[in-house]
Amino acid sequence: MKFYRQVYKESRYFIGTDAPTHYFMGQIEQESQCKEGITAFDGGMGLGQFMPDTADWIQAREAALKEFGIDPQPYNPRWAIRALILYDRWLYKEVACEGWYYAFRAYNGGLGNMNKEIRLANSCDKITVERHCKRRLIKLKSGSLLDLCKVNIEYPYLIFIKAEKYRRQF
Numbered sequence: 001m002k003f004y005r006q007v008y009k010e011s012r013y014f015i016g017t018d019a020p021t022h023y024f025m026g027q028i029e030q031e032s033q034c035k036e037g038i039t040a041f042d043g044g045m046g047l048g049q050f051m052p053d054t055a056d057w058i059q060a061r062e063a064a065l066k067e068f069g070i071d072p073q074p075y076n077p078r079w080a081i082r083a084l085i086l087y088d089r090w091l092y093k094e095v096a097c098e099g100w101y102y103a104f105r106a107y108n109g110g111l112g113n114m115n116k117e118i119r120l121a122n123s124c125d126k127i128t129v130e131r132h133c134k135r136r137l138i139k140l141k142s143g144s145l146l147d148l149c150k151v152n153i154e155y156p157y158l159i160f161i162k163a164e165k166y167r168r169q170f
Contacts, residue, residue: 002034003025003028003047004021004025004166007025007028007081007085010085011024014064014082014086014089015089019085020100020163021166022163022166022167023100023159023160024081025163025166026158026162026164027084027088027104027107027159027162027163028047028084030159030162031044031047031048031084032046032047032048032049036076036077036080041140045074045075046075046076046080047077047084048080048081048083048084048087050072050074050083050084054087055072056072058072058086059071059072061090062083065079065083088100088103088104091107094106095114095118096114096118096119096124097118097129100156101126102114102118102124102129104156104159105153105155105156108151108152108155108156109135109152109155113135117132120132133149133152133153135147135148135152136148
């Protein structure tokens, strides 16, 4: 709940009064467990777990992030929340199928990958698109395998589950 007021304010300002604030809080919880100083094994940073190239790209693209300086600040909660919302908004418009499910999958696994799977499926039906997921398996230091299709397909569902506790905050 620590960041809810900021997420509420930013999402309503940049998306509108119908912004799904609870989804963005669920996404922040899924990404970082709401820990602003965290760095993931793959290099994801801060509340939104921005990769360095994505942080640079969104910083250059979005004038609304310039108030924080010229460089991205993924460990700054205010920057990370605004950047996450702006990036989600952009993905929502750019993904080939409408809906936060697809925008969140694009956030997690890349817009190009998401649109390729939709194109291969020739459908916006979630199950059909999920069947067309073709992503790598990564061997972790522990020796176990990480299936990037499984991770990416589960990602929006985990957000939606986590989001329920934030649905009626204001």
